[in-house]
Amino acid sequence: MKQSNLHGEFFMQGNIACAEAALSAGCRFFGGYPITPASEIAERMAFRLPQVGGSFVQFEDEIASMASILGASWAGVKSMTASSGPGISLMLENIGLGIMMETPCVVVNVQRGSPSTGLPTSWGQSDMMQARFGSHGDYGVIALAPKSPQEYFDLTIVAFNYAEKYRLPVFVTSDAIVGHMTEKVYIPPVDELEIINRKYTNKKPGDYQPYTIEPGQWVSDFAKAGDGYLYHSTGLTHDERGYPDMSEACHIQLVNRLIDKIKMNVDDIILLEERDLDDADVVVVTFGTTARTVVPGINLAKKKGIKVGFLRLITVWPFPEQKIRDLAKHVKGFVVPEINMGQIVLEVERCAGGVLTKSLPHPGGGIHDFKDVAKAIEEVAYAK
Amino acid sequence: MQNKIPTHPMEDYLRMDRMPHIWCPSCGLGSIVTAFMKGVKNAGIDLNKLALVSGIGCTGRVAGYVKLDSYHTTHGRAIPFATGMKMANQDLTVAVISGDGDLFAIGGNHLIHAARRNMDLNVICVNNFIYGMTGGQNAPTTPLGAYSSTAPYGNYEQPFNLVGLAAAAGSSYVARWTALHLQRIQDSIEEMAKKKGFCFLEIISPCATVFARKNKGGTGLDLLQDYKRRSSIDHNADPQKIPLDMDGEIVCGVFVNDEKPTFAENVEKGTSRKVKEHPLYVQDRKDQEV
Ligand SMILES: Cc1ncc(C[n+]2csc(CCOP(=O)(O)OP(=O)(O)O)c2C)c(N)n1
Numbered sequence: 253m254k255q256s257n258l259h260g261e262f263f264m265q266g267n268i269a270c271a272e273a274a275l276s277a278g279c280r281f282f283g284g285y286p287i288t289p290a291s292e293i294a295e296r297m298a299f300r301l302p303q304v305g306g307s308f309v310q311f312e313d314e315i316a317s318m319a320s321i322l323g324a325s326w327a328g329v330k331s332m333t334a335s336s337g338p339g340i341s342l343m344l345e346n347i348g349l350g351i352m353m354e355t356p357c358v359v360v361n362v363q364r365g366s367p368s369t370g371l372p373t374s375w376g377q378s379d380m381m382q383a384r385f386g387s388h389g390d391y392g393v394i395a396l397a398p399k400s401p402q403e404y405f406d407l408t409i410v411a412f413n414y415a416e417k418y419r420l421p422v423f424v425t426s427d428a429i430v431g432h433m434t435e436k437v438y439i440p441p442v443d444e445l446e447i448i449n450r451k452y453t454n455k456k457p458g459d460y461q462p463y464t465i466e467p468g469q470w471v472s473d474f475a476k477a478g479d480g481y482l483y484h485s486t487g488l489t490h491d492e493r494g495y496p497d498m499s500e501a502c503h504i505q506l507v508n509r510l511i512d513k514i515k516m517n518v519d520d521i522i523l524l525e526e527r528d529l530d531d532a533d534v535v536v537v538t539f540g541t542t543a544r545t546v547v548p549g550i551n552l553a554k555k556k557g558i559k560v561g562f563l564r565l566i567t568v569w570p571f572p573e574q575k576i577r578d579l580a581k582h583v584k585g586f587v588v589p590e591i592n593m594g595q596i597v598l599e600v601e602r603c604a605g606g607v608l609t610k611s612l613p614h615p616g617g618g619i620h621d622f623k624d625v626a627k628a629i630e631e632v633a634y635a636k
Numbered sequence: 637m638q639n640k641i642p643t644h645p646m647e648d649y650l651r652m653d654r655m656p657h658i659w660c661p662s663c664g665l666g667s668i669v670t671a672f673m674k675g676v677k678n679a680g681i682d683l684n685k686l687a688l689v690s691g692i693g694c695t696g697r698v699a700g701y702v703k704l705d706s707y708h709t710t711h712g713r714a715i716p717f718a719t720g721m722k723m724a725n726q727d728l729t730v731a732v733i734s735g736d737g738d739l740f741a742i743g744g745n746h747l748i749h750a751a752r753r754n755m756d757l758n759v760i761c762v763n764n765f766i767y768g769m770t771g772g773q774n775a776p777t778t779p780l781g782a783y784s785s786t787a788p789y790g791n792y793e794q795p796f797n798l799v800g801l802a803a804a805a806g807s808s809y810v811a812r813w814t815a816l817h818l819q820r821i822q823d824s825i826e827e828m829a830k831k832k833g834f835c836f837l838e839i840i841s842p843c844a845t846v847f848a849r850k851n852k853g854g855t856g857l858d859l860l861q862d863y864k865r866r867s868s869i870d871h872n873a874d875p876q877k878i879p880l881d882m883d884g885e886i887v888c889g890v891f892v893n894d895e896k897p898t899f900a901e902n903v904e905k906g907t908s909r910k911v912k913e914h915p916l917y918v919q920d921r922k923d924q925e926v
Contacts, residue, residue: 316716320716320717323689323716345713478687478727482703496700
């Protein structure tokens, strides 16, 4: 059946744009639990999914929500959940199951001020390391950080595409600002969008193994429940057949592949916005809504004659290590404003190889004063 | 063809390449798996369209041994995983087999809510009164006074009555059997596979390795003898009034067998007209004709 979507120009809230993007990408199952500032996504999905032949379940908690979208994905349907800090914390174990079973799905984290219940109605960017390392164990992740409702739409589509291509839960890490912001959003007709659908195996049931990786591929082709393949999948360390294998050799191979499938494809996954980097003395590294609020500070520093470059991480994970290493060769330093107490700055510092890296933290509930941004840039520019 | 090598009667239904399994001698799980596969086969459903989801534990390992689309998930979360599967594809029959700790301690909230919604799932709880996999800790089913590795002075917690809880939460079908009642288990599984709505079956199952050892219960065979002595069948029993203890009666039977709309049916009924009249639905359909 030809898929369709709601398309045209809208004055639309970020969270609604995210939900519409999911529908445009072909998402047909949403499991969720209400939480500010993410609830609009669930509400929109509850309203819209029945219209497009999909289904919505409001679960008893976020643990169930996350487990349910994995199940839906294995049954052959693109699926999504959305929450904020406290709910994402509850989802982490099953996010790990999704990583281990290699289950395509999308997890939206509309970040609020944290820790704990924190600032329910206000924003933060303090779950970035949680997205990277939150579930136990070692694995690769993808996280995309939109700065506007339009980009929230665009990146949610990209998130679904990456989820299918690399077979894992992909994070859209927005925040309460972009979630509740209303701006112009253009939604193209579905056939003008680049949408990656699941790659199902063309092997016959007897010949198929759920985790056999063909040469030149990083993940295996899919088989969904009900197609007669009668395969097994587990959160235990497993071999090509999906069977538990507790050997060191199998574990080494599996964990490495879960990391390498992201690491070896950074060029495909990493999206950046770069401005004035070529002759920059100071580079501001930023992401999400902070990328908008720091602009007056950058302009002020420029007015004072400083050559300021701007690097926006649209893809935050995997981190653009090589980009920072390259910039570090010719800049005086980096300034990293973020609405957390210094998370992404750790990554910049790690890749900067000793080049001055200045953290500009903010605990959340407010935005950076642009004068502080300008001051930090100046400090780096004139550092001895 | 005289010297044809005899095969195991369950060979077509089990992943023989995974044998031997991890279960202890005299564990009830082997016969329960056989009864399950026979039951679903007798139900006449297409086994290609049957998905089995397990949580974590000895019972959680069932998913790994049956020749079905099968998922070994996280501790306590088999039911929501299964719910996602069912809602994504209503053509699937989705079953959950897991332990009493998995389904009623860590996963208890999911069970009562799935029952409340009358989600179309077949949930089988293998109750051995203890945490088997992790070495004999207390379970929410451990009888008052029983010993476990975390109840070294005897259990002082009141246990759950699983059938009472499942019935109170709204299940369409509630039954209890012991691992001795293999034919009855098979029949219940068959009924559940044919039936819509949330179906719950408790199977009392012997754990010689940890439960009997901690409670001087003897061998697995001794436990089965004990079930034989203690069990009775009463389909009319009120599931609220038949809790289990260390040596009282084990009342078995099919206590609830109701017809009521499932979650998916209620969704369909509740949304279909309203959805079809909505302009966005109309727009979507119009586009599809282009
Ligand atoms: C989140 C989490 N907590 C704890 C465990 C450890 N664990 C594994 S199985 C199990 C209990 C199993 O008992 P039960 O569900 O009764 O199943 P049985 O092994 O007796 O069949 C526990 C606590 C786990 N795997 N995951």
